[in-house]
Structure formats: structure tokens, C-alpha cells
Amino acid sequence: MTDYEAVIGLETHIQLNTLTKIFCACKADSWNAAPNTNICPVCSGLPGVLPVLNEKAVEKAMLLAAAMHAQIQSLSFFDRKNYFYPDLPKGYQISMYEAPLATGGYLDLPLPQNEARRVRIAKLHLEEDAGKTKNAGGKRLIDFNRCGVPLVEMVTSPDLRSAEEAAQYLTRLRQLLRWLGVSEADMEKGHLRCDANVSIRPRGAAYLNPKTEIKNVNSIDAVREAVQKEIERQAREMEAGHTIESWTLEWDEDSGKLKKMRSKETEADYRYFHEPDLLPLHISEEWKKSILTALPELPLERRQRFVTQYGLPEYDADILTAERSLSDYYEQTVKAYGGDPKKVSNWLMNDVLRMLNEKGMTADQLRLLPAHLAEIIRLIDEGVINNATGKSLLEKVQASGETPAAIVAREGLAKVSDDAAIRSICQEVIAENPAEVENYRNGKATLMGWFVGQVMRKMRGKADPNLARAILEELLAQ
Amino acid sequence: MELYAQSAYELTRLLHSRQVSALEILESVLKRIEAVDGRPGTLDPGEFTEEDRRKVHAFITLTAERARAQAQEVDRKLAAGEDPGLLAGVPFTVKDIFCVQGTPSTAGSRILANFVAPYTATPVARMEAAGGVMVGKVNLDEFTYGSSNESSAFQPCPRNPWNPDRVPGGSSGGSTASVAAREVPLSLGSDTAGSIRQPAAFCGVVGMKPTYGRVSRYGMIAFGSSLDCPGPIARDVRDAALMLQVIAGQDHHDSTAAALEVPQYVALLEGGVKGMRIGLSPDYFRIAIPDIQTGEYALQPLPEAFSAAVHRAAAALADMGAEIIENVPMPNTRYGIPAYFVISRVEAASNLHRFDGVKYGYRTSQPVQDLRSLYRKSRAEGFGLQPKLRILMGMYVSAAQYSEQYYRRALQVRSLIRRDFEQAFDPQGEYRLDALLTPTTPTTAFGFGEVYGDTVLMQYADQLTVPANHAGVPGISIPAGFASDGMPIGIQFLGADFTEEKILRIARAYEIATQSEEWRKACPQERQ
Numbered sequence A: 001m002t003d004y005e006a007v008i009g010l011e012t013h014i015q016l017n018t019l020t021k022i023f024c025a026c027k028a029d030s031w032n033a034a035p036n037t038n039i040c041p042v043c044s045g046l047p048g049v050l051p052v053l054n055e056k057a058v059e060k061a062m063l064l065a066a067a068m069h070a071q072i073q074s075l076s077f078f079d080r081k082n083y084f085y086p087d088l089p090k091g092y093q094i095s096m097y098e099a100p101l102a103t104g105g106y107l108d109l110p111l112p113q114n115e116a117r118r119v120r121i122a123k124l125h126l127e128e129d130a131g132k133t134k135n136a137g138g139k140r141l142i143d144f145n146r147c148g149v150p151l152v153e154m155v156t157s158p159d160l161r162s163a164e165e166a167a168q169y170l171t172r173l174r175q176l177l178r179w180l181g182v183s184e185a186d187m188e189k190g191h192l193r194c195d196a197n198v199s200i201r202p203r204g205a206a207y208l209n210p211k212t213e214i215k216n217v218n219s220i221d222a223v224r225e226a227v228q229k230e231i232e233r234q235a236r237e238m239e240a241g242h243t244i245e246s247w248t249l250e251w252d253e254d255s256g257k258l259k260k261m262r263s264k265e266t267e268a269d270y271r272y273f274h275e276p277d278l279l280p281l282h283i284s285e286e287w288k289k290s291i292l293t294a295l296p297e298l299p300l301e302r303r304q305r306f307v308t309q310y311g312l313p314e315y316d317a318d319i320l321t322a323e324r325s326l327s328d329y330y331e332q333t334v335k336a337y338g339g340d341p342k343k344v345s346n347w348l349m350n351d352v353l354r355m356l357n358e359k360g361m362t363a364d365q366l367r368l369l370p371a372h373l374a375e376i377i378r379l380i381d382e383g384v385i386n387n388a389t390g391k392s393l394l395e396k397v398q399a400s401g402e403t404p405a406a407i408v409a410r411e412g413l414a415k416v417s418d419d420a421a422i423r424s425i426c427q428e429v430i431a432e433n434p435a436e437v438e439n440y441r442n443g444k445a446t447l448m449g450w451f452v453g454q455v456m457r458k459m460r461g462k463a464d465p466n467l468a469r470a471i472l473e474e475l476l477a478q
Numbered sequence B: 001m002e003l004y005a006q007s008a009y010e011l012t013r014l015l016h017s018r019q020v021s022a023l024e025i026l027e028s029v030l031k032r033i034e035a036v037d038g039r040p041g042t043l044d045p046g047e048f049t050e051e052d053r054r055k056v057h058a059f060i061t062l063t064a065e066r067a068r069a070q071a072q073e074v075d076r077k078l079a080a081g082e083d084p085g086l087l088a089g090v091p092f093t094v095k096d097i098f099c100v101q102g103t104p105s106t107a108g109s110r111i112l113a114n115f116v117a118p119y120t121a122t123p124v125a126r127m128e129a130a131g132g133v134m135v136g137k138v139n140l141d142e143f144t145y146g147s148s149n150e151s152s153a154f155q156p157c158p159r160n161p162w163n164p165d166r167v168p169g170g171s172s173g174g175s176t177a178s179v180a181a182r183e184v185p186l187s188l189g190s191d192t193a194g195s196i197r198q199p200a201a202f203c204g205v206v207g208m209k210p211t212y213g214r215v216s217r218y219g220m221i222a223f224g225s226s227l228d229c230p231g232p233i234a235r236d237v238r239d240a241a242l243m244l245q246v247i248a249g250q251d252h253h254d255s256t257a258a259a260l261e262v263p264q265y266v267a268l269l270e271g272g273v274k275g276m277r278i279g280l281s282p283d284y285f286r287i288a289i290p291d292i293q294t295g296e297y298a299l300q301p302l303p304e305a306f307s308a309a310v311h312r313a314a315a316a317l318a319d320m321g322a323e324i325i326e327n328v329p330m331p332n333t334r335y336g337i338p339a340y341f342v343i344s345r346v347e348a349a350s351n352l353h354r355f356d357g358v359k360y361g362y363r364t365s366q367p368v369q370d371l372r373s374l375y376r377k378s379r380a381e382g383f384g385l386q387p388k389l390r391i392l393m394g395m396y397v398s399a400a401q402y403s404e405q406y407y408r409r410a411l412q413v414r415s416l417i418r419r420d421f422e423q424a425f426d427p428q429g430e431y432r433l434d435a436l437l438t439p440t441t442p443t444t445a446f447g448f449g450e451v452y453g454d455t456v457l458m459q460y461a462d463q464l465t466v467p468a469n470h471a472g473v474p475g476i477s478i479p480a481g482f483a484s485d486g487m488p489i490g491i492q493f494l495g496a497d498f499t500e501e502k503i504l505r506i507a508r509a510y511e512i513a514t515q516s517e518e519w520r521k522a523c524p525q526e527r528q
């Protein structure tokens, strides 16, 4: 069997999380709204209305373009894309065609073994969303709520080489969109939509075979699965000597199967022309500068820096930069703590992340601030409290908002390392449990843990367990 | 003089001095409309009678009750000592291409006959906010596609008040007819290639196309979105200035409406023309019609009466201190119509996409198998001939394989036409014009059925007006006498971007210079 490689390009539509729609004052977000309740004359395409551009949508698209290393154009135009569909109330979509908002750009996708795949961006522009149609009871129902929601259409070159890479790209894109705060990027809610163009060719070949387009994939897992199945199908077809036809396929989530929607017809003629109802979009250097000062360090850059600057393993760096506020939290804690960054990473990865997951919070929402966490680690380092006390403090700080030191002082949680105090409790325990002492001395060494536990219990956990063990061993040996 | 025959300016004066009430003005106007307008246009007009032939038929919808409420509000404000606005108590009509909340807004088309707008167009809202009293929606060519009003789906269509066997012009024919017949002093029209100025010339009234962006287009059902301009129609220049004052200015519903101060047009009106440079161009004294077979342009001089009217006006203005600059080249004027044919139709076809029988307007009552046949049947039955022709032409010239050779080329021609004006008005240039003076139309109002049906010839009625739409510059047509057929002749002043106050001033100067001339005493009533 020939060794094939997949050639995959992804076409994404990203719903920007602006307050209002792109050309009118309706709310952009209609989640849970009854059909056709979040509309106005403009977005429902009544006769005589005109679009007025929401600059916030442009600004969010600018941030995304800059993060994708694309060139933001100082002059771009909106165009009309003309076609008939009931959920498109004007009979044309306002999009960009000839002179889009940005050109070029790429995302360097990290691969195993420190390699990276450069995924080039072929298209990046702003447009308005259409409404939704559905069939019910022999009728076609239309909901215009989504009409005019701002979208960025972003299309990659055919640079991805496996289903896993396609999934990785979407994961990184979703991470980036949330990181930038430009989209909620929830695929299940349609904030991030993806069509995949898939073809295969013998590994090493430079030509492109006819591709199929997979539509209606609503999660990253579904993209991975659908693309993988399509790669396998195409390989089987080719092995059987068939040629691949340019079909449009639909992913059926329930059956986990691809269905043929239609043979790809000749390219539709959308009769694009510049939208006369909107002025050319001029983006001045000042405007661009004022927006791009808000461009944060990007997740992949920060991930790399965490490895080099803090000596973190890639695994740690990856998890800590999965989400922007977590990575900020990490760095603030490292700064406040001043000690071993890996130790901070362990605390975050083991304890803080669990807390976040349980509470469904992001790091910036915690009452347990980076300074608090740093203080807890330092208290342990200094031997003031033991590890277990430290972990219990996480919840206590989160619940009360008090500083760890204040809680330690009030609840008397400081570790007792006074030899005499522990020694007298150890003597008490030995005196109260003659039977266990007998058994221990007859060789049941495993009882030592029990003795230590008794001491800790009497001292409400404040004793240094290592010291307690040493004293008990000394007393029982006598 | 009866109240209905007074100018808007005079009416506001009478109102403010409490000599009349807004309601009295309105009742006078409604009575006049009843006397001269005849039955309104409808989709199902039945037999055309001799009585119909003699009437104006400006209206599609009379909004008398809405007007009474508006007039009462003006009277209440006056009584309460509140400012009732610049247009207080002035009745006006609105071309039925503008949406007005709660009124049928038909565009003169079957496809929108049942459409009641849920919102009001900005220029109408501004007139009402200024105390103006809208008395109704007036007829037009279907979707404004025409120069005679004959294409309206609502018949009988408007007739020229100076001679009922002549067309009023178009597409704002209902507007100019209602003003010329002294049904109202003001009307709101729209101009895409001359649709305000041409019917104003045909009906012997003043019509102004402001600079593109001077007046918001919000609520005006679009034809050629890059060319369309709402504008005032009045019987004299002062009223036009007054109305422009009210409707002009920035609008947060229209990003193409310019964020510029609106000058005090009325206050600046009588500044005179001393030292102004007014140009005449040979390219506006001939008409170029392409030969269908060869594509060659045949140049025909304009009828003598038209060039004479323009030269008389030039002489009058020169007497008042203006400098007349002759032989200003405007060489691309002749390409205005072909370029317009392409650009306006590409935009029109796209603008008409939304009328699909799904959301509002006409939907076929025939059974349909699928969505596509719903679209096809609704559009086939709902649109008249003119929209269909524009859709066909617009789809053809914007198709991927033809767009380069038609649409792109037309846009280049448009830039050349714009350059003609830039050179003529360039303050550092050779001509340094304040305005260009031209005839408005190559003919007087033609008879019903004379031109209709020949879409190309009909379009050439706009040859002298369309360049201003391509270039975006302002233009005003004012009456300048009568031709030997007894019909009015219009002359036009074109200015540089946003210099409405200048061309209004020049037009007003011409009015003053000719106010005692005999032809000014004529009025349509006596000719009926």
C-alpha cells in the first residue's frame, strides 16, 4: 500500500464577542433568546436601511490579525456577496473580498519533539453572520437573531498533515481567541465553526489532489474523527484505483459518519462589488497602535518563555499557558515567592487547578491570590507549617479571603517543633497504650505509623511528624 | 392668495405671527388636493376616464389624519410658547420611496404594495421634527426606475400640471407635480441620475440634488446606493434652502452621511453673485446618443430654446457681477449615461435581492414546489418591467466573466467624470469655477407613451443631470421660462462638493433678476 500523507486546510468562522452586532445596535449574543426577538430593521434587511460599522468588531479582528502575524491593511473594503437564501434577509452578505482587513499570517503549531508546523493563513476578513433556518412540521422556520453578528472568516492554506494536527490547530486557535478576549470560541455554541478541506497524496509528492469539504463539525474531537475517517476513505478509494471526487460531505455527529451532501458544482458567482453603503475602512497607524498596545504576549511565546526562563518541563509550561489568567497567576506567584519556579508549578498543577476545576472558576476569579499562595509555600519552606497544613490553607484562604499568616495565627496552626512538647505527648501516648507498645516491641514495626498518628491527633496536626517519629522510635527502643 | 399657494417660507411667517394656524393651512391644502389631484394611483385602476386625464394624480397615499395630528401638535406648541421648528405648519409630500412609520411605503411597485414601514426615513423624521406636516406619499416610477412616472404600478400615474397630456418627468414626478399644482409647497424627492432635477424642470419647479452624503439616505429604498441622494423640491429657491437646512447633516444611521456642519442656507441666500465665476461648457449644449449598430456617438445640438435660456441666465448673472467663463471642457459628459447604465444596474439588482416574497411584501398565491419557485413566482409577479430589466442587466454586467469589461470600466469612466468636475472647480486650476451653468434637460416634458418603452432613449433624458450623480457634486434645477410648446424649461447649476449654499445663492440671484419677467406670472392652473 502506498504511504499517503494528508493535506488539510481549515476554514474557520469566528464569532467576535462584541456587545452589539456588526452593523446595528442589536445585542450580538442571542443565546437562549426566543427566535426573532433580537432584531431590528437593519439586521432583518427591511427596505431602506443602511449598515453602520461597529468599530469594536474591527478592533477585535485587528487583535486577532496581529496575533496571527498577518498584515493589517491601512485600507480595506466591505463587499457585497450576492446570493439568495431565506436566512440572508438582504439577499447579500456584507463581507470582504478584494481588499480584506488583513493579509498573510501564520500560526506555528507545536509538534512533538520540539518541532513546529507553520500553518499559513490564506484569508482573514470581517463579515456579518446570516440567520438560521430549520425545518419543522413541513415548514421552514427562519430565525434572524444571528443576522449581523460579527464574524472573522479565517482560512488556512492546506498546510496541516494529519487529523491530529487539524485538531491541534483548532485547540491552539481556541486558546488564542480566548487569550485575546476576542471570542468565547465555544464550538458547541457555534462561536467557532470549522469546515475542513481534505485530500491525500503519496508522501513526498508536491501536487494537490482533488479535495473534499467536510461541513457541520461542531467540536474539536469531531473534527479529528471526521478528518481521520475521510483520510482513510480516500486512501481506500485510491488503493482501489478510484479517483477522488470533489464532494461536499456532512459530518453526522450521532452516527459518527460522513454523508455526501452534494457533488461540488462549479464555483458560485457571488457578483462581488464594493458595498456602497459603507465607507472604505481606513485603519490609521494611530488607531492600530492604540489597539495593538493591548496585544498580550501570545500563548505559544509564553509557553516557550516558561521553559527557558523558569526551567519548567514542556508539560508544565503547556498546562500553565493553556489559559491566560492561569499563566498570569503562575508568574505573579513566582515573583511573589522568589523561590523555585518548579515548586510553584507543582502547587498550581496539583492543587490550584483542582480547585479551579471544582469551582468552575478561572484563576483571576480566585480569592486565593498569587501573593497568598506564595506566602503558603514560604511558610512551609520556613518550617512554620507542615505540608498538609499548607494544603488545607488553600481552601481556608479561598473561603475567607484572609491572609494565610492571619489564619495560621488565629487557628494556632503553626507546626510545633519544640522537642520537649512533642516528647511529653509521645510519653503520654506510650503510657496510654501498653498493648500496642507490647506488640511493637515484639516486632510489629508497622505500628509506628499508628503511634505517630496518635501524637499528631493529640497535637491537632501541628507537630512536625518527622520529629515525632524520631522521638517515638527513641522512647520505644528503650 | 390662498394659503395652499403660499410658499413654505411665507406660511411659517404667517404662522409665527399667529395670522393662521397649522390646521387652517392643512385644511386649505387638503381641499386643494381634493380639487385637483383626482383619484390616487392604485394597483387595480380600472378604466381611465376623461376626468382622470385632467387631474394631477400625484398621490398614492393621502395621510390626512396623521397630518391633522401633526398640525394640532404644531398649534399646541405655538400656543404653549414652545419652538415649533423651522418648518412649523408647512405641508409637504414624500416620494413613496421613503419609509414612513405606519404608512404604506410602496416604491410604486406591486411587490411592496402591502408593505407598511415600521420606521421613518431620516429626512422625513427631520422634517416632521421641525414641525413639517406630511400630507401623503406621492407617486414615482417603479423603484424610481424611469424618467416619466409611467412605469409606476400605481395608476393613474401623475400628469404634468402644465399640460395633462405630458408626463411630469421622473422619477420624482409625483413630488414635482404636487408642488407645481400647488397642492403642497414642499416635497421630498430622490435623485439617482436626475430624478429630482429632470421632473423639476419638466414641471417648472425648483429641485435640488445635494452633494452625496449631505442628506442621510436612511429609510430611502435604495436604487443605486452610490448615486442616490434625497433632496428638496419647492416652488422657489428660498423654500428649497429652508428644506435643505432641515434635512441635511450627519446621521448615525448612515455612515455615508457626512460629518460636516450644515451652513445657514436661508441666511446666506441673498449674498449675491458678485465676483463668482460661473462656467458654461459646450459639452452640455449637445446631446450624444450612441448608434445601436455602430456604437458611434451622434452629437445633436440642443433645441435653440434651451441654449437661449441658459445664455439669458448667464447674461443676467453677469449683470449682477458674476464672471462668465465659457468653453469649460467637460469631455466625459457623454459617457455619463453608459457608465450609469452599468453601475446603477449592478447596485439595483443587488438592492432588489431582498424582495423575495419571504419576509414582507408580495408573495405569490400560486402553489409552489420549493423555495426557488417561491422566489421566482413572487418576483415574476411582483416586479414590473423596469425592475426586471434592471435585474437582468445588472446580473449580466456584474457576472464574473463580464465584470471587468463592464462594471470595472464603468467605474473608471466614473472617475473620469469626477475629474472633469475637479478640474473645473479646482481653486488653483485654470477655470476656478464656483458653478457650472447648464440646461437641465435636452427636451421639455414629452407626451405620454412617446418615449416609454424605449428604455435607452428614456435614459438619455438624464444625460445632463447624471454626471453630478457620478461625481457626487450638488446640482439645482430652477425654472427659466417656457419653450414654444408652452412647457417649462429648467436650467441647472452644478457646484463643487458641499457648496450647496453657493449654488442656492446663484439660483436665488437669478430668481431676483427675473422676478418681474412676464413668464414668471404663468401658473399651471390658468393653463388647465
Ligand SMILES: [Zn+2]
Pocket (backbone or CB within 6 Å): A021, A024, A025, A026, A038, A039, A040, A041, A042, A043, A044, A148
Ligand atoms: Zn439589528
